[in-house]
Amino acid sequence: MKVSVNWLREYMPIALPANELAEKISRTAVEVEGQSRPQGDMKKVVIAKVLSVVPHPDSDHLVITQLDAGEDEPIQVVTGAPNIAEEQTVVLAKHGSLIGDGVKIRRGKLRGEKSNGMLTALQELGMDNSVAPKELEAGIWVFDEADAADLKPGQDAFEVLGFDDDILELGITPNRADMLSMNGTAYEVAAILDEKAQLPEFSLAESDETTESLISVTAPEDLAKKYAVRVIKDVHVQDSPLWVQRRLWNMGIRPISNVVDITNLMLLTYGQPLHAFDYDQLPAHELSVRTATEGEVIKTLDGVERKAQAGNIVIDSAGEALMFAGVMGGESTEVTDQTTNVVLEAAIFEPKAIRHAARDQNLHSEASQRFERGVDVEATFRALDHAAALIAELGAGTVTKGRVVAQDFAYEAPVVKVSTQHINDVLGTDIQTAEIAAMFERLGFGFEELDGEFAVMIPSHRWDISIPADLIEEVARLYGYDNLPATLPTGETTPGKLTTKQQLIRDSRHTLEGLGLNQAISYVLTTPEKASQFMMADATEAVEVNYPMSQERRVTRGSLLTSLLDDVAYNVARKQDDVSLYEQGRVFVSNGATALPEEIEHIAGVVTGNVRDRDWDQAAQPADFFYLKGIVEQLLADYGFVDNVRFETNTNRPEMHPGQTADIYVGATFVGFIGQIHPLTTKMYKVGQVFGFELNLTTILELPRVKSTYEPVSKYPSISRDLAILVDRQVESADLVARIKENGGADLHDVTVFDVYTGSNVADDKKSVAYSLRFVNYDHTLVDDEINAAIDNITKALQTEFDAEIR
Template identity: 70%
Template sequence: MKVSVNWLRDYMPIEVPVNELAEKISRTVVEIEGQYQPQGNMKNVVIAKVLSVEPHPDSDHMAITQVDAGEAEPIQIVTGAPNVAAGQTVILAKHGSIIGGGQKIRKSKLRGVASNGMLAALQEIGFEDKVAPKNFEEGIWVFDEVDAGELTPGEDALHVLGLDDDIIETGITPNRADLFSMNGTAWEVAAILEEQPTLPSFELVESDTQTADLLTAEAPGELAPKYALRVVQGVKVQDSPLWLQKRLWNMGIRPISNVVDVTNYMLLQYGQPLHAFDYDKLPAHDIKVRHAYADEKIVTLDGQERVTNPQDIVIAAGNEGLMFAGVMGGASTEVTTDTVNIVLEGAVFEPRAIRHTARDQNLHSEASTRFERGVNVEDTFTALDHAAALIAELAGGTVAAGRVVAQDFTYVAPVVEVTVDQINHVLGTVITVAEVAAIFDRLFFDYVETNGKFTVTIPARRWDITISADLIEEVARLYGYDNLPATLPTGATTPGKLTVKQALIR
């Protein structure tokens, strides 16, 4: 998973150099597969405002622009971008700049007209096609009016776009699926750095309309142990603000729209996949979680028609299968710029069924990856409420009162016991009771200690811990593997010799 260090700083102060932080994570938790800044070696790329646009006298597809880049005089740029217009705030690669792929931008003449740089698309400054927003696939990147109002010509565009963020790529092991979220990663980094993480907060304002009056929900517990819906009405679907788009593209996810982006933001923050339906496109307002019928046909969001089998879990309405639960949404209820009312789904699905569908359909998604390995069940409805509040803020909608809850099992925190003697016997150490207590404090585990015996209550965010050996591992990695004593294996030695049968053959 990609981890944004700037995002981590929302949770806690990080004073250590990024390479040192990566080293600490590698020695304590999981392998580090990469560490970089998206801007690479790019430089001299700035914010500019387009002052004027005139047709090129010798070209039917190029234009001559004058742009304000914070210098004494406007800069003349010749561009072939079809979407350029006066008044826009754009990205300018000035003469002498370096952009994506190490390409150097120089003054030149295009059809006899001087051009002192280049107006840039996101792909030209290093964005992958799968991450760059689709709205600007055919032209240069243009900041929206709200974001543009906070920018100054000549300002460092790489900083504005978040490309100077430090990204750490972690190799998540199957037992540490909690690290598929920024919250989970923050808890871990806080334990390493001995900090107190500040988790995100939000304020949810509800309207007088009751969600229960707008739809119903039904889900068998064996398919979806937790399942709830919310409705947000009167939204205006449009591009997300820049701060949200930066968060997504630095984590490898393409911004789509304010509604879809919020669901992806919650996936990254809580590790909890959510889904948004267009309320008015539902064939009926009775949402059901069920096994698929044989050979149902569902067109998924990637535009492919897929055929179900009875092992799949689908979300249905009016008995019509709409999507593969926990894997990918359906095109028939997709949120678009015409959407006005949305239904938000927050759930926990049966992992084996999700794994089967992802493999059978060759449809591995960010959602299926998390559902297969497990999610923090105590965050499911919190993420749902947070998403509703944020969509109302960014899309101008109103949140209907209450959730429609089909399933909500009661989480019982496991209690695991371990003694200091057990820990020292396994690790070959002489760790004290106080040292073990300090490690559990750093992990924010609740415990009771009696004569060297720790009774630890395991939080829902660490569903990988179930037995005493797991707690011993926690102590070992935070105590420091390098601090564990090294010993040679002991055992009786015997001379090598042939067996009776081998001797007879000889």
């Protein structure tokens, strides 16, 4: 929101320089993001009157002008401006002047004729073409006769054009939408400076003809809590006077015509959007507020045909949608130079519906911004009357008698109670009741006070205040944040530490990074197709967001592996083929249309390419299932579960290779899966062979775990024995290892597979598996009899359960 300091000075006396005022606003209300003065470094630009215009003797497009610039002698200037004429009042950059972009103007000759300056357009004085009332190609800036009557040759042009104004750029926060108007900003500045803001006054004259005889309006309360119109007849649409245009272009709005400019002026003054219709272009002399039907077409003021979506609020006449209410007007009823009768509309529309329409149509206008955040309900009809009075005054029209009102919300000032004691307890101050009362008076809040207990009536322009904490903030702002004492917190203090969940996540990251994986952070939003991939057994359907940024990011992910595969594809597309990544984050599971989705903490990893580069003395080692399984086993081992970890083959995961996929269990609890990504899936991502895993950390966190303790190294030597067995091919090694550990006794420390053989001398349906068993005792040196007894127990169990043959 741009704020004109000169305009603010019309509300109250402000002696402070603009930079000091900006500092006070930043410290008390909202941040001042920028400060500028349109004049900048420009100088020596004055008002001049054209005395004569004669053709240049050596040019078809140049003319020689004599100008009265308030000096003893006329100034001669050669110009090619197409719109120059005698008796005009124009802007002259004199010899030695400095204008936009640092251009210096000096005496010279054009085709042999002396030129002692330059006649300028507003763009040549630094005004942006999007704000200037006329295009640069149209020629120099010429003042209207009415404006020129008050100007004198030689007068400072920057003062006349308002370029000497200081413009503050306010960063309006959502809770301070009241400052999206000059009135609201004036209230705030008056409170800061302890002044009284004088709001603009106007006089409205009405004709005898009644408005209700000319037009009827209807509006349901749920769409518009306030809605009314006025009619102004016999209007002459023309350029606005200079004072109106000056205010608009300094606030970043392009002047168009007196009718449109006045609606924009009221928008800036009151924060109340208004809309003007051409009365004679209405399909019928009626207006109604309704919701749009799906696909209804409206051609808006920007010339674009837009299809309304169900729920958008539109203004209707005789069944035809004319405009998107509160967002943008329609071209069919636009006010033009041919307009003579104007219908002026003021309303307060339902904020959520306006926000949806602005997003649906990608039309975030000045009006929609204010309707979305809120407007002053007590200023709506006042802005309507003020605009009607100005249109009649500047357009030589007449305002018909009365407003036609469809809805008129009655504002009842809410009462918020707070005490001096509570304010001081929260702020740590010792502010007296009288000081607090004075602050509420500065803010324009009515109140009743008894023994330090305040009952504060909140005015309509401060709809952001509803609870005691809001009033405490108001007191703190005016008291000065810098004046609040620095105090230590009271109460029992506790040492800060990570929660169990935070520690688990941090330990998981350390383990995976120590095993060679790099962390990835990916988008939570994805496509519906990807969101349905790799879902865990407890997942149902993807969660769709209401207002997606794009079609590729419109549902929440159900798995981390899809995000990691996107990362792999990104790297592979850039010739980075060896990728090892992990990600820890949340997936989302739908709990139905009415409930919030469930957020579940997961951790996942992928490896592709080589995990060890080729060297002069060794071949490259490509990633495979067992490499990744070793990583996952180490991660799970670090968790220290009470129950055993086991892997079970699963051929029913459609995105995973059916021959290289296993579900992971801790005891009887499913915690995740591991395996090769199905070739059809990796083909969709345009990558080669990828191996991945995904674990449910939320489930893992609930499982019983053993606290890690230091275990000293045994003083006694360990003993290793090898055991080779012949079993059916379908028997899984994990089952064999489990039985070995169950029957190996307390001294069996670990079991490792070191060979698997199939081929000659082994039946086609058999395989030979060799294990290395290491035995350790912490109290004495093991002897052969103890080891042999353990081996006998193991072989008997394997023979009984798996029909194993000991080799």
